Amino acid sequence: MEWLVASAVGIMTAAGVYLVLRGRTFAVVLGLSLLTYATNVFLFASGRLAVNMPPVISKLASGYTDPLPQALVLTAIVISFGMTAVIVVLALRSYLESGSDHVDGIPETIEHENFESVPDAGETRR
Amino acid sequence: MSLALIVMLPFLGALLPALMLRAGRNACATSTFTVSLLAFLLLLTHAPAVFRGEVVQAGWEWLPQLGLNVNFFLDGLGFFFAGLILGIGLLIITYARFYLAKDDPMGSFYTYLLLFQGAMVGIVLSDNILLLLIFWELTSLSSFLLIGYWRHLPEGRQGARMALTITGAGGLSMIAGMLLLGHIAGSYDLSVILQHKETIQASPLYLPALLLILGGCFTKSAQFPFHFWLPHAMAAPTPVSAYLHSATMVKAGLFLLARLWPVLAGTDAWFYLVATTGLVTMVIGAWIALFKDDLKGLLAFSTVSHLGLVTFLLGLGSPMAAVAAVFHILNHATFKAALFMNAGIVDHEAGTRDIKRLGGLMALMPISGTLALLAAASMAGMPFLNGFLSKEMMLEAAAHTAWLGQDWPVPLLATLGAVCSVAYSFRYIVHVFFGKPRNDYPHIPHDPPLGLWGPPALLVALVVLIGLFPAPIAGPLVATVAGAVIGGPLPDYHLALWHGFTPALFMSAIAIALGLALLWRYPALRAAWQAGPHPDAKTMFQASIAGAVALAQRGMHGLHNASLQRHLAFMLGAAVLLGGAAFFGASHSPGSRALLPAHPVAVIAWLLLAAASLAVVCLHRQRLVALLTVGVVGLIVCLGFIYFSAPDLALTQISVEVVTVILLLLALNLLPKETPAESSLGRKWRDAGLASLAGMGVGGACWAMLTRDAATLSGYYLEKSVPGGGGTNVVNVILVDFRGFDTFGEIIVLGIAALAIYALLDGALQGAVGRKLAAWVPDQKRSGDRHPLLLVVATRVMLPLALMVGAYIFLRGHNVPGGGFIAALVVAIALIMQYMASGFGWAAQRMKVDYHALIGLGVLVAGATGIAAWLADHPFLTSTFGHFHLPLVGEFELASAMAFDTGVFLTVVGAVMLALANLSRIGRRAECLPVCAAPRRPPLQPTPNQAEEA
Secondary structure, X not given: OHHHHHHHHHHHHHHXXXXXXXXXXXXXXXXXXXXXXXXXXXXXXXXXXXXXXXXXXXOOOOOOOOHHHHHHHHHHHHHHHHHHHHHHHHHHHHHHHHOOOEOOOOOOOOOOOOOOOOOOOOOOOO | OHHHHHHHHHHHHOHHHHHHHHHOHHHHHHHHHHHHXXXXXXXXXXXXXXXXXXXXXXXXXXXXXXXXXXXXXXXXXXXXXXXXXXXXXXXXXXXXXXXXXXXXXXXXXXXXXXXXXXXXXXXXXXXXXXXXXXXXXXXXXXXHHHHOOOOOOHHHHHHHHHHHHHHHHHHHHHHHHHHHHHHHHOOOEHHHXXXXXXXXXXXXXXXXXXXXXXXXXXXXXXXXXXXXXXXHHHHOOHHHHHHHXXXXXXXXXXXXXXXXXXXXXXXXXXXXXXXXXXXXXXXXXXXXXXXXXXXXHHHHHHHHHHHHHHHHHHHHOOHHHHHXXXXXXHHXXXXXXXXXXXXXHHHHXXXXXXXXXXXXXXXXXXXXXXXXXXXXXXXXXXXXXXXXXXXXXXXXXXXXXXXXXXXXXXXXXHHHHHHHHHHHHHHHHHHHHOOOOOOOOOOOOOOOOHHHHHHHHHHHHHHHHHHHOXXXXXXXXXHHHHHHHHOOOOOOOOOOOOOOOOHHHXXXXXXXXXXXXXXXXXXXXXXXXXXXXXXXXXXXXXXXXHHHHHHHHHHHHHHOOOOHHHHHHHHHHHHHHHHHHHHHOOOOOOOOOOOOOOXXXXXXXXXXXXXXXXXXXXXXXXXXXXXXXXXXXXXXHHHHHHHOOOHHHHHHHHHHHHHHHHHHHHHXXXXXOEOOOOOOHHXXXXXXXXXXXXXXXXXXXXXXXXXXXXXXXXXXXXXXXXXXXXXXXXXXXXXXXXXXXXXXXXXXXXXXHHHHHHHHHHHOOOHXXXXXXXXXXXXXXXXXXOOOHHHHHHHHHXXXXXXXXXXXXXXXXXXXXXXXXXXXXXXXXXXXXXXXXXXXXXXXXXXXXXHHHHHHHHHHHHHHHHHHHHHOOOOOOOOOEEEEEEOOOEXXXXXXXXXXXXXXXXXXXXXXXXXXXXXXXXXXXXXXXXHHOOOOOOOOOOOHHHHHXX
């Protein structure tokens, strides 16, 4: 079971990393979502895995899993929603402003990937 | 405590001028004057103690772990300098009131001046050298503001930048040197450091510490080769020049040399570094001053020269020379401040400071002329004025100093400096005030009002009085200050006009004769000088700065070409490298924890997750499909939470999942639906390699962690949850009780995120973007039925039920899975469904709740719950709970944590709704025809046409 969880974390991380390295904002957002899952599961797993031992105090319970990582991950889920929302909106606004959803803001007309030229000091590339 | 108040008063008072400016310029100047006067009077109350030789101390601990304490002490030296700073400050404040033009912002001038004054007083009264360093940096910053006060002048801005660069760099060197010094002495308190002369001078770190500290002192006090910033700082208004360059800023370096004199002076390194630099600076400064046509430029280089003189005296390391140094600091402050103010008067009245355009002013402005005559004669070192006395002492000291075994270089150079000093001082008098009056001044000059000539007159009176009666007037002060500098018995000296036929008198006579001769042959001298090379420090400085910038840019652009994509690849690559290095540098024994058996269903779920992750990667260019596939991964993560005993996480995950998908769908509505294929094969392989390595690293770390046992805190929480927090759901109790402060921070972050989203989206409705949005053409075919009846009815029927479920989840949260976060997400989903099904216009008309207010209210409720604990004398967010009995309902529990959870609930609902509602508002703007600016109520069963509008 542990192997399944660990490898799932690894797969989600790999997929997330690949996607955040893409050039378009939407792929980056999806990649960040996957990385968020991976991170949250990793954090959650730091309490080790336990089946049928929810941390709800009861006379019938045979044992409890570690509640602290769960509390941390719970807020992390909500905060990462906030982060995703800000990034999506940032991407949307920048798309509306520049007409491009490339992370480097390259206009659609310039279709080459390795943008090597250096902007002049004091001027931002449009 | 009054010591700290002396330092704090100017800082506190710095607010006044800006406020008082509304009451007029006089009120502004008066309030500034009053602040300085109060500080000055407070200082004077300590005078009796200081003159008795006592050291007044005050202070408290700030960061004792770092050795940083707010310790002040006042001895003779500190008293002297603080007196100069505050006393001359009073004169400058008066002078500036009449000097500043109508359109100069007076409030900011006085604010900067007081900030600077406070920083300077802080330097001279600090006992703790770390505290001193803070004030030292503050003087660099506030003098930057003062020098660049006329921000419309390019010279002002350049001069300010140059001063900040040089003194700031020196400040860094000073920090390093002071840290070394404190390290050697084992304490950062000056009063302790000053007791450890032997330890410090014997330490191998003595020389590095000395070099670094001198780097700070020499830059601040404009010693060669760092002298060039000072003349360029003359672009400042004259009161600033008079203040910074006669009595304060440039004296800070001298102050520190004098302050550390007891522990640093006396070695060969000290003598050759400090005395030589001082001597060279004295001669070079005086020589250049002779050829400056700008009055302030002349005075600036003269200041450089006189600072060199004092540095030279301190560098000699003998008590006698230290007395002379102290005396000359006093004398220089009086005549130089008077001369700077005089130069300002000439500039103000005649409209120019160019010596070539001046001359014959004595007849037109007799008062100012006489004052200038006396002050400049003192600067030249003429008898019966105070400059003569200290210059004699300097020459006397120089006459007895050998340099590398040779007797002649020091006396020769000192005399040469004195010759130039006489020449430029008399040039100031002769070429400006004597000669025939001209008729081509920019303005017809006449004597200024009392407010302008009064302050220099006071100083000139001192110049004359000290010159005539040195012992009665300056004697006690010099003795006290010199005693504090030397830190031991005073040498046998006499402040007197006549010492007999000494070598110094002889050198003085030569200096005056030769100096006057130079002035007599000035045109020839100047022609010779102009033929020679003139290295321009400003060009060199700018070239070196430009070179440094170019170098930094080359280095930066080599790594980072402003492509975020590439930047991120570098960062991830670095992370992978670091992780790899750690991995291969450690041992790799397998873990010993007993593993759980893999359930077949779990294997299927794993397969689904792996396939979905892979699918997202392969299909990410079809955005909608990719988004849905990510949702599959989220759902399996959610299932995992359920399986591994985390019901709260599963509930949160599923509701966040729904909200996130809605959010991304709303954004995707306006974003392109497809990603163009633009990654080269090479880049794809590179990213795939990076991703595989990262994935293996994280997965491996997770595996290593899961197969090992570790100590955990969970026992504490499980044990205390019911008796301490009154809830059986430990996760919820941790959130709202044990770690409530964390949660409080998190909801604030979430609220800020929502407000940022609002700001980003609200801004998109205006301007060019707004027009672009209004002209937006949908890139996908729209359904004819915009508000499907089934969905509309279903969401409306579900709404009360959903709210009910939300309330239920909220109420039960403390004891069974649920709580504020989850309830808020459920309620938010129910509400947002109304927007989706019935359209933004319909929903916005009915939901009058202001989501901003909801966020604020939530944070306030949570905060108030925390503060309520204070009323019962408990720390912030201490919780309490009790059991109550109501008829019919039965026994139930109320916990204060519930109020806190209400705050969480409100904030999360507000934040989610603010984000999503605004996103749909943007979408509506994009699809709305210009006709339907105002929301209209669509009928329950909209026709396609009406639906378009809503």
